Amino acid sequence: MADSQQTEERAGDVQPDSRKQEENQEAEEAGLETPDISSPAVCGKLSVEGTQLVDEKGKAVQLRGLSTHGLSFYPQYINEEFFAQLRREWKANVIRLAMYTAESGGYCTDGDKEYLKNLVRAGVEYASSQDMYVIVDWHILSDGNPNQHASEAIDFFAQMSQEFSGYDNVIYEICNEPNGGTSWGEIKTYAQKIIPVIRANAPDAVILVGTPNWSQYVDEAAADPIAGYDNIMYTLHFYAATHKDDLRNRMIGAIDAGLPIFVSEYGICDASGNGGIDEAQANAWVQVMNQYKVSYVAWNISNKAETSAIFQSTVEKTSGFSQEDLSDSGKWLYHILTGEKPTLGSGQTVDVPSSSQSAAVQSGKVEVIALLVNSWEANGEQFYQYALTVKNISNQPCERWEADLRFSGDISLSDGWNGQYSVQGNTLHISSVDYNARIAAGGSIQDVGVIISANTGLTIQ
Ligand code: IDC
Secondary structure: OOOHHHHOOOOOOOOOOHHHHHHHHHHHHOOOOOOOOOOHHHHOOOEEEOOEEEOOOOOEOOOEEEEEOOOOOOHHHOOHHHHHHHHHOOOOOEEEEEEEOOOOOOOOOOOOHHHHHHHHHHHHHHHHHOOOEEEEEEEOOOOOOHHHHHHHHHHHHHHHHHHOOOOOOEEEEOOOOOOOOOOHHHHHHHHHHHHHHHHOOOOOOOEEEOOHHHHOOHHHHHHOOOOOOOOEEEEEEEEOOOOOHHHHHHHHHHHHOOOOEEEEEEEOOOOOOOOOOOHHHHHHHHHHHHHOOOOEEEEEEOOOOOOOOOEOOOOOOOOOOOHHHEOHHHHHHHHHHHOOOOOOOOOOOOOOOHHHOEEEEEEOOEEEEEEEEEEEEEOOEEEEEEEEEEEEOOOOOEOOOEEEEEEOOOOEEEEEEOOEEEEEOOEEEEEOOHHHOOEOOOOEEEEEEEEEEEOOOOOEO
16 A cells, blocks of 8 residues: 555645546546545534535535444554554545443443543544544444433543543544434433533534434434534444445435434445445445535454454554455455555456546437446456446436447446446447436436456456
């Protein structure tokens, strides 16, 4: 990861330069934009306007970063050198400090409270000196109802918010994932106890509130949001191999209904934190979150032998990581955060000439922009995944759309979503499905994608 361009960066280099901006333009148009380094030095104190997290000047901000595993389980990653690498090389602008409240070593069970608070203090300190936002997460999980440990939560947040009252970059997450049938009403009761405690010391800090059913039922919060306080956001958590269109649509519905949403935890594997990766779904989530400028924080920083861990289980180091140290989740995440060349699947980087990474094809009223978002090798074949954006470039609505993408060699269709796909020789024919056929004049649609394979290296012609 430490290539020469990145090691030249200095702490103050927080704005992407104009060359990089130009390079990123096509990617931005395709909804998979490369890093927005909206750091505390640039954005200052954050607040919530409508459904959007905004900076000091009222400009929309998207935080993208990583969550620790349980602080008591993996304290070794709370070190400044590692945080510096996340900020400089991974372009993360937020880190979440997950402090389990129950389970072994939990704050409210058998954990050493002072030790855990010291880890939180160190994490906030390092994040601040490395110019990142930081989330203090009261990580309820097996204790499914946050009211169970409400009095300890009150004491914890009173003390932490008092100690961090001089910090503009601290975000408070008051209950990770209510579950076990805990209702939105019960969560609200808890939130109404905790929010004023934090507000007494941090009058403007952004506060994240969990939602029912492991922070998935954002529609229930949207129907009955917490009144009387500014800068409240509601969390949605997803694991891409388990949670797909249904939960995405629930998120979009809640945003459309006016709820500010923050994805403070997600994984690209299944909800156990383990199992296979669903990259197509993961990328579909990223596209939608980018489109709505929803912030997202990946689970988890550890070398645990589970899919969601970003490091290989054999890697013992705690800083100075290289690509070889990353798990497939780690590689995917590194690519998403940096916009750099993907190295997933077999772990081998595929050299695709940069001119072939994207192509724009005009057909009738529309332009189809294909952005290569991933490429890997399997069973002797090269696979290429494209994110497609379809833009109506005319001044009339279109009622259906289609386009052909031509490649340098014959291809096979592996997977496709939100479109109809067929292949003939070297040509991929794409056309609309009923729910995305109509595009308003000047409008565009995203969340369309395809995976093709070939037995030779491909470029788009
Ligand atoms: C998982 C960890 C796993 C640990 C388990 C119980 O990945 O190593 O054994 O918790 O502590 C969540 C939770 C998060 C879970 C994660 C994956 O917020 O704590 O971590 N997950 O199961 N919600 C949905 C998934």
